[in-house]
Amino acid sequence: MNPNGTTGVTKAQPNDVGHRARRRVAYRLLPFVFFIYIVNYIDRVNVSFANLRMSADLGFSDRAYGLGVAMFYVTYVLFEIPGAIIVERWSARKWIARIMISWGAITILTGFVHSVGQFYAARLLLGLRNPASFQE
Numbered sequence: 744m745n746p747n748g749t750t751g752v753t754k755a756q757p758n759d760v761g762h763r764a765r766r767r768v769a770y771r772l773l774p775f776v777f778f779i780y781i782v783n784y785i786d787r788v789n790v791s792f793a794n795l796r797m798s799a800d801l802g803f804s805d806r807a808y809g810l811g812v813a814m815f816y817v818t819y820v821l822f823e824i825p826g827a828i829i830v831e832r833w834s835a836r837k838w839i840a841r842i843m844i845s846w847g848a849i850t851i852l853t854g855f856v857h858s859v860g861q862f863y864a865a866r867l868l869l870g871l872r873n874p875a876s877f878q879e
Contacts, residue, residue: 853866
C-alpha cells in the first residue's frame with residue numbers, strides 16, 4: 744500500500760483511454776475524410792468549370808444554371824435526417840461506400856446532360872445520394 748492507502752496497481756485513466764481512442768480514430772478516419780473532402784471539392788469546382796462551356800453550348804441562361812446548382816441542396820436537405828437514421832441501422836462503412844459509388848455514377852451521368860431538365864435531374868440525384876455524408 745502507498746502512504747495514501749491505495750494499492751500500487753494503477754488503472755488507465757479515462758482521459759488516457761479517450762486520448763488513445765481519438766488518436767486511433769484520427770489515424771484511420773482522417774485520411775479517408777480528407778480524400779472525400781478533395782473529391783467533394785473537385786465536384787463543386789467541376790460544376791463551375793462546366794458552366795464556362797455548358798451554358799454556351801446548351802443555351803442555359805445564368806438563371807437556369809443557378810437553379811440547377813441550387814437544386815442539389817433541395818434533396819440534400821430533405822434526405823439528411825432519413826440518411827442519418829439509415830446510417831445508424833447500417834454500418835457507416837457500408838453507407839459511405841454506397842455514397843461514394845452513387846456519387847461517381849451520377850457524376851458520370853452528369854457528363855451526358857443535353858437539356859436544362861436533365862441538368863436539374865442530375866443535380867437532384869446528386870443531392871439525393873448525399874444524405875448523412877460530409878457537408879458540401
